[in-house]
Amino acid sequence: MKLFRTSLLLLCILLELNCLSFAQRDRRERWVEAMNGIETVKPEGREEWEKKILLFLKSSSEDSVELRETSRNFILFESARRFHNSLAKKEFEKASWVARIFQETVSFLGIGEATLEGIKSKNVYSAREYFAADLLAFTGQTKNSQFVPLIQRLIPNPITDARLAFNFACLHALNGNKQEMLQYMKIALFLGKETVEFENDSDFNAFRSDPDFIRMLWEGPALDPSLIPREENSK
Secondary structure, three states: OHHHHHHHHHHHHHHHHHHHHHHHHHHHHHHHHHHHHHHHOOHHHHHHHHHHHHHHHHHHOOOOHHHHHHHHHHHHHHHHHHHHHHHHOOOHHHHHHHHHHHHHHHHHHOOOOOEEEOOOOOOEEEHHHHHHHHHHHHHHHHOOOOOHHHHHHHOOOOOOOHHHHHHHHHHHHHOOOHHHHHHHHHHHHHOOOOHHHHHHOHHHHHHOOOHHHHHHHHHOOOOOHHHOOOOOOOO
């Protein structure tokens, strides 16, 4: 009898795992199908796919805690990857749609946690920071600040990616915010960004002769890790 109960318990566990695995595949396939539709159809057809995404999200909000967690982690990874690819090709409208859909996803599932590999560096990055850095680049290149609230939710506590801090410095330089630029320059340099990147990037042209900018590049950040400003964020 004891052996029978043990076997029955194991069978139930296996069935539950299989059901979860099937549900995970189903959610991923549905989301990928909708995103592929949004990225490949003509602009006027994207709203229909967006409706499918919203229906998917509404149904996903009823899923188990485990399933919602795997879904939001997968969607974060895929969104960061797709956005980066579109941005690299300067397909700004497509990138904007990816960010818009992700922003809607956050309202239902939260942000999640994931890692991805850099295309050139092959380093492993936090998907949140990778996505946020690209969103900052998008904001600077398009002069479109619609995703600033999303960026604020994505940034970690504290920042650990030099590229994210560097892109913050770039955006503040473009907007003429000197003190904020210097603050993020400190963080980027502390995290390992090379001074030559600040010297070569045209975003900093307005500050080439600024003594504080020059001093930062010559003297370095002199920044203790505990002094890195912590940003408010929520999942």
